[in-house]
Each structure stands twice: as C-alpha cells, then as structure tokens.
Amino acid sequence: MAIDQSPIVVVDHLSTTFRTPRGPLKAVNDVSLTLERGSSLGIVGESGSGKTVLSRSIIGLLPTQNVTQTGTATINGSEIIGTRHKDLLKIWGSEVAMVFQDPMTALTPTRRVGQQIAESLRINLKLSRKDANLRAIELLRQVGIPSPERRARAYPNQLSGGMRQRVMIAIAIACGPEFLVADEPTTGLDVTVQAQVLDLITELRAKSNLTMILVTHDLGVVATRTDNVAVMYAGRIVEQAPTASLFARVAMPYTKGLLDSTPRIDAPSHTRLSSIEGRPPDLVNPPEGCAFAPRCTYATDECRTVRPELVRSTLDANHLFACHHPLNGHQASSSLTENK
C-alpha cells in the first residue's frame, strides 16, 4: 500500500452558530485549516474564543439542536458536517478519538475502567469479551498504569486525576485511530502529572504517526508540544504558524498580548506584566471590523470598519495572520482564499 500523502483533515470556511435566547451566536466564524498526516496543531485562545467548539465541529461532536453549520470539514476524505450521528459512529473511536478535559465526567462512574476500554474494542474491532479484556489490560500497561490487572477492575472514583486521564488516553488509542483531538487534556492536573501525561501523548503519537489537535489555553504547553499553532479570538483564527515561527516573530497584537501577559518562570520576580485591557467581544453582537480592535493599542479607523482577512506573510508563507497592522516586519503577501 502506498503511503497516503493527502492531508488527513481539511476544514473549509467552517462556521458554527448556536441559537440562543439573545439571538444567533457565531462561535466559529469562517475557519479554514489543513492538517497533514502525523502533524500536530495547537489551538490556543481564552475562554469563549471558540477553540473547543471548533475542535468538536471538526469531528462532528456537537449537538444537532439549535446548531447551524456552514462550510465543510473532511477527515480522510469523508465529510463530517451534516453527516448523521449514526454514520459518524463508524468514524468515532476507529478513525477519530477525543480526550476531554475532565476525565471524571467523561468516564462512566458505575463501570470498571477495564470494561470501559473493552467496550470500544468489542464494538469497533468485534473482539470477543475475553480478548477485549486482555487487550484492555495491555492498553493500561501501555499508558503507564502500574499493576494494570488490578487497576482494570477499579472504578473511576478509585483512581487519581492523572490515572483517570491515562485511562481516557487508553480508551482513545484503543482502536488505533489516526486522528486525536485532545481538549485541555492536562488542565486541572498538577504540573508533575501534567508533564507525565503530555510525555505519554508525545510518545504514543511518535509510535503510531498520530495526527493531533491539542486545544489549550496554556501557551507553554503549545510551545513545547506542537508543530503548528492556531490562535483563536472571537471565533476566528487570527494567527497561524509553525510553532517556532509564531513564538520567534509574532504578527498579531493579540498573540503578543497573550504572550506578554503570561507570567514566566524564567523572568525575575515582580516583573510587571503587560495586560490586555478590556474583555473579549460579545459574539451575539460582534463588532464591525477586527474583533480585537476595541482592545488593541494599534487600532485605527480601518481596523474598526474593515475586517482583516487571514493572509500569508511575506516573511514566511506558512505564517498566517489577520491584522491590518502586523508586528515584527510581517506583511501581507496575498489574500488567502484557498488555505492549502
């Protein structure tokens, strides 16, 4: 079999709108992106920026009521948007898997963790009960859980947060998916455990050439664990670049604001943080022009009236930004209609 070189995930002009009592809320607004096989993309942004909704839209994991979607998203060539839940079940688990932030609510509290791993093996891989149970123990060993035979019989409440997240990862990788969405997988875990869980994900990705979207609010996690980064603000991608390029040469004032307001462990104590004044806009009544303009120190009248499109930089064709006044010598080379 020839190695498939085509991108695994292609998202084109995707918008997701929720119907709310106050009016339509555009949580994801015209997002296009492409994921190459084996690559990893970090999606960062503050609460309400749309990062979780975007990642869930891509794999079709959103409720159908009160949600309207336009645009397309394909995984391995099959369309996700508008596909019925029943048909998506065939992809979930076997091709696509997700790790959630809170493993306590993602796991069933009344079933032993071994059974929960075995369940997807029996459904997707049609293994017998006995084989599935044996494989579940093997998976628990793979994710670094000590004495897996005993732990397989534990209920989720008998495990620590770090252990539960390892169980979630075991379920996610059970059927050998090609694409993993990890939504804040280490938020709520202690730093030493966070490092262990991220190391585990990195190791598993390397072993099976897994493509990953890592959703997080933590720029430190993104800096060290992903190849590419997309920064979201008010439902749109406002900057996207290879990780090294983004941190070396930020184009978008919002990204710079995020970086400058993050306290750093390698900065002297009492370093004054520069904060971003104000708050993100209300997505029911988004501002005209650039959504960040009301908080931006570089904003001009153009920013307040004309919405900047995501464009390529002349410095690096892989560095995209949506800003009329980019920083660090970035300049728009051409408008980006096809994000390939």
Next chain:
Amino acid sequence: MTKPLLSVNNLVVTYGARKHAVQAVAGVSFEIFEGETLGLVGESGCGKSTTGRAILQLEKVTSGSVTFDGEELTSLSPGEMRTRRRKLQMLFQDPISSLNPRRKIKHIVAEPLIIWKEGDDESRSHLVDQMLLEVGIDPHLAGERYPREFSGGQCQRISIARSLVANPRLLVCDEMVSALDVSVQAQIINLLSDLKVKHNLTLLFIAHDLAVVKNVSDRVAVMYLGRLCELGPSDDLYAHPLHPYTAALLSAAVVPDPTVGLSHHTLEGEPPSPINPPSGCRFRTRCPKAEARCAEEVPELREVRPGHQVACHFPLEAVPVSIQS
C-alpha cells in the same frame, strides 16, 4: 520588613479521628514580615489551602501556634477571633460563588463596614464608591447590579474591594487568579501589587502555578504532603533550588518559548496518600537522591544559605542550575 506580622509555629491540622485521622498540615513553621508577600506553592492535596484557612482559624488547629501582630490566635474564643478577622482577610479562587448572588454590589462591598458599625450611611457609601474605583469598577454603573452580571475577573475585583474596605493588614489569597484567563489574570496580579503598596498590605499568596507565585512573591515556600520542603527568596529559590522536589517541580513547568525545550527530569508517580505518609522524609518515595537515612530521620527545615531554608538531608548543591537544564 522588620518584625514578623504573622508567625506560624509547628502548625498541625488533622481531619478525622483515630485510625481515620489525616494530618493535612503536619508541622509547618514560617513567618511573614510586615509588607512582604510570601508565596506558598505545592500540588493539590499538599495542605497549602488548609494552612491558609488555619491561619484565619477557619479550620480547627490541632496543635501549634499562629501569632498575628504579637497575639496568639489559636487560643481565642470564636467571638474574640471574629473581632480580629477584620485585620485578616481571605480571597478565594471562585470569585462568583464567593459573592452573595442576591445582594447588590454596593451592599456586598459595604457589608464589612456595616458589621463593624463604621461611619454612617453617607460616609460608607462614599468609601464604597472610592474602593470600587480603586479596583477599576465604575461604582455608578455597577453599584446597583448583582454579581451574576459580571465576569469572573470583575467579580474578583469586587471581592478585592470588599476585602480591603475595612483596612485589613494581612490578606490570604487562595488560588485567587487560577480560574482566570491569562489576560485577565495579568490585570488582577497588577492590581493586587498596586493595592498592596497603597494600603501597606502583607500577603500570603497560595497557588499551584509556579510562574504566578514567582511573579508576586518576595519569598516562596514549597509544600509537599503537609510539610514545608524549602523556603527562600523567590529569585534565589527558582534559580538555585536546594530541595529535589523543588527542582522537579521547576523542571516540570513549561515556558512559553519553544527554544527553551523540555526537561527530562520529570518525576515518576504521584504523591502518596497523606493517610499513610512515608516515614522520615515524606518525599523520599519519589526522590532520586533518597538514601537509608531519609526513611529513618525526618529532615528539619534548616538555613543553608542566608534566608534560604531547606528540609532535606542531601540538599542539591548550591551551584547555579539553569531551569532549562
């Protein structure tokens, strides 16, 4: 920074009784000097919040002493303690649930003044308006509204206004910026450091985020399983940690800079249960440097460098270790 405003001596807090007893805080001693910010870091379950609550006598202290401004707090009756609390205030992680949802903002902020029967209605409302302005909330727009109408960051500002309106001397901040987005977190950290100078406050800043603690603190104490491992000036402690646990914590922390890279000195396993803590040094089960002596003898906190204490039989050498390692 002349005399200690608060001294905690051999503080022990036990939950439950007899065979179910858990020592959440197992003999912690430190001092906080007037005008200083002491950071207290550690992982979940290490007893850092319990320590903060025990200082305000919100938890029953099993043994040990807490001296505030020369007065022993542990022996006070609840009624006497109530009158002292005016000078000791606490800020919590969830600002929305720590504000009464059924009261207007101006009432929430005025409540401490009403309780202490300070001034008349007019002078109180003047003081409340002034306090709200100081924390960046417009009193005329916000005063008549309810907490649910505000974001987390704004609620945290209102909590700060309420805690400062009666002129406290010591603020215990328990994870007060942990639930906030980074841009808002920076606003609150900056606000707190401005108000600290203006109102001559002394702070105990409890948090799990190493970078946040370093930013706000003059000195930092590191806690593990109910005990202090290390206590020292922030910059010195972060640059040259003496305790293997501090070093492990620092190497697990990530920097938003891909050129720094990852450390490969991450700790194995997770903290043991405080119900049945290891003998001797409580960190020895995960410590790369543990020897037989660590299981037999509890290491006491001792001064190794000026102002820098460590509780370890084999402290790391005081050579400069960069956090990139």
